[in-house]
Amino acid sequence: MVARAYTVAFQGVEARLVEVQCAITAGLPAFNLVGLPDKAVSEAKERVRAAMTAMGLALPAKRITVNLSPADLPKEGSHFDLPIALALLAAMEVLPSDEVAAQVALGELSLDGSLVPVIGALPAALAAAEADCGLICPAACGAEAAWVGAVQVIAPKTLLALVNHFTGRGALAPAEPGTVPDTAPRKDFAEVKGQERAKRALEIAAAGRHHLLMVGPPGSGKSMLAARLPGILPPLEPSEALETSMIHSLAGLLDEGGISRARPFRTPHHTASMAAIVGGGRSAKPGEISLAHHGVLFLDELPEFSRPVLETLRQPIETGDVVVARANAHVRYPCRFMLVAAANPCRCGHLADPGRACARVPDCGAEYLGRISGPLLDRFDLRIEVPPVTVDDLAGAPSGEPSTAIAARVASARAVQRARFDGIDGVAVNADAEGELLDAIVAPSEAARKLVSDIAARFRLSARAYHRVLRVARTVADLEASAGVERRHIAEAAGYRLAL
Structure with missing residues (x-):
């Protein structure tokens, strides 16, 4: 038997x-x-x-x-x-x-x-x-x-x-689903003094799941701003929560048997290995990009990461999944994440300050940021400078909006996109749209179309950059509850694209 x-x-x-x-x-x-x-x-x-x-x-x-x-x-x-x-x-x-x-x-x-x-x-x-x-x-x-x-x-x-x-000596009752109360303290944008342009860029990034790069001197608030991003992101949809939790279950990260609706926010150190970021090891475990699925991957001090590690991000950013191939394993993990990165303008960080910059200006800046390859840099939808905060801003009371107000606008924009892409597989937000679908959802006015064409010709934008400007413009329009994409939406989107 x-x-x-x-x-x-x-x-x-x-x-x-x-x-x-x-x-x-x-x-x-x-x-x-x-x-x-x-x-x-x-x-x-x-x-x-x-x-x-x-x-x-x-x-x-x-x-x-x-x-x-x-x-x-x-x-x-x-x-x-x-x-x-x-x-x-x-x-x-x-x-x-x-x-x-x-x-x-x-x-x-x-x-x-x-x-x-x-x-x-x-x-x-x-x-x-x-x-x-x-x-x-x-x-x-x-x-x-x-x-x-x-x-x-x-x-x-x-x-x-x-x-x-x-x-039959002692029946066991079926297990009940666990819950994870979201008790983690949320950092609020109302606590941030100044940096209104950076706050706006983060709002747009959250609304359309666009990738964002922030460049600024030490102490300008890049990491502080990124840490407040989870407070404006909408909760995971039930299907997203289940898919994300499956990855976290394989990594042993689920606490108390519950599934959280909070979006992942992963912050690996710049010394992390390729296997830690992309996935791998003896058992081909999921890496940080998969653990950030449906959430945020924040890479602080971006140029300090290993060049091979950064280059491996290029394909997952585009496809939304990664294949970990090893001698004893060949597995695929989903990794549709929002990449937020921060970097100093140069090694010393004071490139724009004549009184503090080193003697190698401007070569030191070009050399330092040159560690980020052009193809990877091209994949950031928004690229902004984060200037140092003035003493007057620091001495004054916080004047910015609370995270709840920003989160409400983000949630409204996400709801518009959810209805727009309902029934379309693999497309949930504006950042996923491409091809004929992108043309259909943008439908810019004649003035907006002429402006984006002039910008693309003047600055010699790549096809990827051109389409990313359109996606960001669509998100800006969604935040305004505008049915069409107007010239002002294109102008704001292009301003973020051409900042660096």
Whole structure:
């Protein structure tokens, strides 16, 4: 008799179903695990043996063979412990084999039989729903997996509790979805003195999900402005929250089993490696650009990042996904993020101040910002200078709008775009529009069309730059609730494009 249980193997955000087959046959006592397991999976048999001993069960003195099918798919992680234990218990006729085969299970076993939380419960629940199965996971993962309402989630604390559930000695209640209250303090734009142009650029960037580059001397407020960007972004849509949370689940970043509606805001240090930014490593884990999916990736001190790391951002910015190719893995992660970057004008940061600039002006500025390649710079929709704040501004009271007022305008503009692109796959905001769709949504007036044509010819804009000016102009018009794109919208959009 061959008993079966099911689990998943992760390939990017995709969870592939794995059949765990267990056969107990006559022969010398042995416990063999086959099916391309890694070290953590191979060690599962010892954890399973100890967990069963803790329950008072002894393995039969026969030959036990566990096969993880498909055998050519690499199996990684400690979450295979629980399905191996279930298949073995079904083969020993401790558990009903038909009920075990109707579940997808994942979880790590402690030596005392308790279940340890593992990553990936959310994508595993989606895979179980597609296979029309139930899901069994550790208690700490139940609230996370229960967000997939199409699957019943059983989340025991121990293997013994699960055995009692299957044998009718103690039924377990299905897990309930967790919640993550948004209690993080929000930084308010009302606290920022001066920098009205930068605030306006951030509002436009948030409304249309446009990429933004801020260049200014140290202390001008670039990082402070970027830190207040989450306060004006609209909450994630339910589908966006689920997609983002799947990536965070694989990275082990979901707290308290809840799915947050707050948009991600990732701020990697400039010493981060390519694998940390793009994704990779031994198991091809998601990088910062994927963890920022549907949110913001803020790169402070942009020229200080490694040149190869910056160049790898060019394709994901355009396509919205990244393929991590390694010798043992080839996975795709979504990464549709808004890139916000900050940079000093030169190494010392005081290029524009004659009294403080170094003797290498202006070559030092050209050399420093030259670390950002032209193709990458061309992908920023808005590029602004952030000048130092005057003493008068610092001494006065804050006079800017609160984040709530800006967020309301951003939400209204996003609502317009959501209705505009309803039913169009892969397009959610103005920054996604291209080709005939971009021409249709912009529809500039004759004066606006002439202005953008003159600007493109005068400044020799690339095709990408030309289209990005149109997208930003469409967003500016949306913030004004204007049906068409007028000359003033083009002028403002081009002003941000030509600032640097």
